[in-house]
Amino acid sequence: MAEQPVFLSDDVVARFLSYDELILRLEEVLGQFSREDSSEVVQPVRSVMPIHNHNGYLGLMPAYIAHEDTLCTKMVAFYRRKGNLPSTQATVLLFNPEYGNVKAVMDGLDITHKRTAAVSAISAKLLMPAQSDVLCILGCGHQAVSHYEIFTRLFSFKEVRVCSRTLETAERFAARVRGPVKVFTSAEEAVRGADLIITVTNSSEPVLFGEWVKPGAHVAAVGACRPDWRELDDVLMRDAVIYVDTREGAAVESGDIILSGAEVFAELGEVLNGTQPALRNKTTVFKSLGKIFSVKYRQN
Numbered sequence: 531m532a533e534q535p536v537f538l539s540d541d542v543v544a545r546f547l548s549y550d551e552l553i554l555r556l557e558e559v560l561g562q563f564s565r566e567d568s569s570e571v572v573q574p575v576r577s578v579m580p581i582h583n584h585n586g587y588l589g590l591m592p593a594y595i596a597h598e599d600t601l602c603t604k605m606v607a608f609y610r611r612k613g614n615l616p617s618t619q620a621t622v623l624l625f626n627p628e629y630g631n632v633k634a635v636m637d638g639l640d641i642t643h644k645r646t647a648a649v650s651a652i653s654a655k656l657l658m659p660a661q662s663d664v665l666c667i668l669g670c671g672h673q674a675v676s677h678y679e680i681f682t683r684l685f686s687f688k689e690v691r692v693c694s695r696t697l698e699t700a701e702r703f704a705a706r707v708r709g710p711v712k713v714f715t716s717a718e719e720a721v722r723g724a725d726l727i728i729t730v731t732n733s734s735e736p737v738l739f740g741e742w743v744k745p746g747a748h749v750a751a752v753g754a755c756r757p758d759w760r761e762l763d764d765v766l767m768r769d770a771v772i773y774v775d776t777r778e779g780a781a782v783e784s785g786d787i788i789l790s791g792a793e794v795f796a797e798l799g800e801v802l803n804g805t806q807p808a809l810r811n812k813t814t815v816f817k818s819l820g821k822i823f824s825v826k827y828r829q830n
């Protein structure tokens with residue numbers, strides 16, 4: 531009989547999940563996913579079901595990595611709401627691929643925060659201007675914290691600016707993170723002159739406008755993961771070179787891409803594989819939707 535699954539709580543997961551390991555692992559998996567001849571990383575576009583009564587969605591995100599025989603799925607509930615309830619909750623199941631039984635059930639919140647930030651950091655490594663002094667973060671929730679952690683660890687900025695829907699959330703963020711942050715009340719002022727801009731809001735309307743963006747800047751756009759939600763305006767989507775995590779996902783899930791009619795230039799994995807260029811000198815947008823996901827769990 532199969533053993534009972536283990537349960538890993540969020541603090542246990544957090545203890546074992548390092549940004550450095552995540553970056554290496556995600557670069558490998560992004561590249562494998564984008565190889566044309568490869569069926570090594572199987573990851574269908576997630577199925578998303580509305581949770582009507584609560585203004586939310588439940589997404590199912592299965593993944594199989596054949597050469598490692600790793601089978602897992604994330605289940606993520608995400609909401610568009612104001613107030614103190616969380617925007618995202620996630621659970622990860624790790625299977626025994628041979629029998630189909632569940633080996634581990636993990637709280638997926640820390641995985642979601644860190645994995646998403648790590649993929650944005652990979653996009654910045656590839657696409658941000660060689661001289662990037664000013665980082666601007668729009669939105670000051672959970673993703674803002676993980677993005678701040680990894681970006682300030684990997685890169686050296688002279689200035690980090692933040693702006694959120696309310697001054698209170700931005701100030702709370704500034705008090706929570708370790709390191710200097712400049713709080714802005716105007717998104718436009720925060721964005722103008724920034725070399726790297728991260729949008730991590732739960733807004734469904736544009737929060738970042740092309741007119742404000744310095745030519746050559748890189749934008750990592752993390753929110754707006756529904757086909758009718760936006761974070762970026764048409765001007766930015768028209769003027770920038772657009773990179774994504776997966777083309778199929780972008781075509782059905784990204785309001786910024788679908789509603790602006792912007793063309794996707796490349797997947798990050800294609801850049802990592804050297805089959806598409808990293809156009810660092812142009813204004814670039816990485817539209818993140820949150821796929822490319824795999825978990826290994828070593829029991830010892």
Ligand SMILES: NC(=O)C1=CN([C@@H]2O[C@H](COP(=O)(O)OP(=O)(O)OC[C@H]3O[C@@H](n4cnc5c(N)ncnc54)[C@H](O)[C@@H]3O)[C@@H](O)[C@H]2O)C=CC1
Nearest residue numbers: 617669670671672673694695730731732733753818819820
């Ligand atoms: N691409 C991906 O892989 C992932 C995307 N997400 C998405 O990222 C977004 C952020 O997630 P969390 O940080 O967990 O949410 P959160 O609820 O913790 O934070 C959202 C922040 O956005 C701010 N905000 C809302 N409207 C704004 C506006 N118009 N201007 C400036 N700030 C505004 C809020 O004040 C809050 O600080 C959500 O849309 C979520 O669905 C989350 C996980 C993975």
Ligand SMILES: O=C(O)C1=NCCCC1
Nearest residue numbers: 606608642755819820821
């Ligand atoms: O990949 C994820 O995790 C999420 N993607 C989009 C929205 C919330 C969570």
